[in-house]
Amino acid sequence: MTACPENIIELMNDHLDGMSTPASEQVLKEHLHSCGDCRKEYQELNKTIAFIQSASHIQAPPDFVSKTMAALPKEHQRGNVQRWFRRHPMLAAAAVFCMLMSAALFSNFNDDQQFAFTKQENLVVEGQTVIVPEGEKVVGNITVKNGDLRVEGELEGNVTIVNGQYMASSGVITGEIEEIDRMFEWLWYKIKNGVKDAASVFSGGGDESDTDE
Amino acid sequence: MQALINKRIGKVLKGDKESYAEIVELYQHQLYQICYRMLGNKHEAEDIAQEAFTRAYVNLHTFDQNRKFSTWLFRIATNLCIDRIRKKKPSHYLDQEVRGTESLDMYSQIANDNPLPEEELMQMEVQERVQYEISRLPDKYRAAIVLKYIEELPLAEISEILDLPLGTVKTRIHRGREALRKQLSNL
Numbered sequence A: 001m002t003a004c005p006e007n008i009i010e011l012m013n014d015h016l017d018g019m020s021t022p023a024s025e026q027v028l029k030e031h032l033h034s035c036g037d038c039r040k041e042y043q044e045l046n047k048t049i050a051f052i053q054s055a056s057h058i059q060a061p062p063d064f065v066s067k068t069m070a071a072l073p074k075e076h077q078r079g080n081v082q083r084w085f086r087r088h089p090m091l092a093a094a095a096v097f098c099m100l101m102s103a104a105l106f107s108n109f110n111d112d113q114q115f116a117f118t119k120q121e122n123l124v125v126e127g128q129t130v131i132v133p134e135g136e137k138v139v140g141n142i143t144v145k146n147g148d149l150r151v152e153g154e155l156e157g158n159v160t161i162v163n164g165q166y167m168a169s170s171g172v173i174t175g176e177i178e179e180i181d182r183m184f185e186w187l188w189y190k191i192k193n194g195v196k197d198a199a200s201v202f203s204g205g206g207d208e209s210d211t212d213e
Numbered sequence B: 001m002q003a004l005i006n007k008r009i010g011k012v013l014k015g016d017k018e019s020y021a022e023i024v025e026l027y028q029h030q031l032y033q034i035c036y037r038m039l040g041n042k043h044e045a046e047d048i049a050q051e052a053f054t055r056a057y058v059n060l061h062t063f064d065q066n067r068k069f070s071t072w073l074f075r076i077a078t079n080l081c082i083d084r085i086r087k088k089k090p091s092h093y094l095d096q097e098v099r100g101t102e103s104l105d106m107y108s109q110i111a112n113d114n115p116l117p118e119e120e121l122m123q124m125e126v127q128e129r130v131q132y133e134i135s136r137l138p139d140k141y142r143a144a145i146v147l148k149y150i151e152e153l154p155l156a157e158i159s160e161i162l163d164l165p166l167g168t169v170k171t172r173i174h175r176g177r178e179a180l181r182k183q184l185s186n187l
Helices: A008-016 A022-034 A036-053 A064-071 A076-087 A089-111 A183-202 B002-013 B018-039 B042-058 B069-088 B118-123 B126-136 B139-150 B155-161 B166-183
Strands: A116-118 A124-126 A129-132 A137-139 A142-145 A148-151 A154-156 A159-162 A172-174 A177-180
Touching: A008 A022, A008 A036, A008 B166, A022 A036, A036 B126, A036 B139, A036 B166, A064 B018, A064 B042, A076 A089, A089 A183, A142 A148, A148 A159, A159 A183, A177 A183, B002 B018, B002 B069, B018 B042, B018 B069, B018 B139, B042 B069, B069 B139, B069 B155, B126 B139, B126 B166, B139 B155, B139 B166, B155 B166
Parallel strands: A129 A148, A137 A154, A142 A159, A154 A172, A159 A177
Antiparallel strands: A116 A142, A124 A129
16 A cells, blocks of 8 residues: 555546546556555446446426426516516616606695695685785785685785686786696696705705695 | 527516426426435425426526526526435434433434445345435535436536536545445445
8 A cells, every 4th residue: 555656546536537637547557457455446436436327317207397387486467567677677767766756746736635825924814715905915925725816905926826716806916826727737836846946955045935724 | 409498598588488398398307317316205306396497487587598507407406405405404413412321322313314234235226225325425425426427417517506616526526436435335
């Protein structure tokens, strides 16, 4: 055994792995010829391999394909949607954004079915009508939701009416009048205002008005 | 071959589930054989092979079509097999002593881990014996030996399937081979 080259196991393994060079093959061959112990080990390894390789080929059961196919998760609609999302991530993100945005805005519209108006001094309310009384002067913007506005006195500011009417009368308004009574106009108005608000935040100001019911 | 597979994969990804049946058809025997040799049990082999095909189907979009499909599929299967083997092992240490006994350890409690008596081994049929000896290998070596000698895959492919460096795969095959030689010394 003392005469065995140190790397004889390595040479043997390389040979069995089919990765030996002609030179190392020669060294191995010569050594096996002279050394009984190594020859025995080599023969046993070869026998081991032959034994393992005598294992017969195993086949899957005959109904394997149909069983496997039946066990696959049901995909259909959900899978298609997922696949679409994967293919168009940007579009998907945009679609989700639009869906959430419009949902928020529409729900806003439905929540706002109540009568509401901007609280200003000197305003008089009769039922669902907001009145600027004769001889009075109101300074500031007025928004009326789900109600009408009648101006008999003087109003210095803009008027916005949602789902209501501005009733023309002898009053004086110095500002713009806007009437909104349809859902999509309401949407548009919200978006426009959102942009305006954002702009006014950046310009460091804006008209703040608190809404009261 | 690979082009053919990729064509099928493309169809499956577009929603044509039936094309996957052709893929299963092509690889069923190889995959089942790996699982059977790893687990040594027909029911478990079928179970795990099916699970591997299902996982491959669900994650098909992550498969890189520049690579070999069988490598990817076999990797899923060997991982599942190794998981299964580890789960079957008891959580105690095998050589911990059983309480109240002097020299009885857990080995003696698990019939399966005890080498069978000589005469019983001699009565085994060759095929039975082959599977028995493979099952006695530690799972680390078992996967490498099965892929190398049963599936006869090149070392480079085995290294990809097992996600191990080539050198480690070689070492495992050498050690597995040596362990088998010792197990078979009475043959």
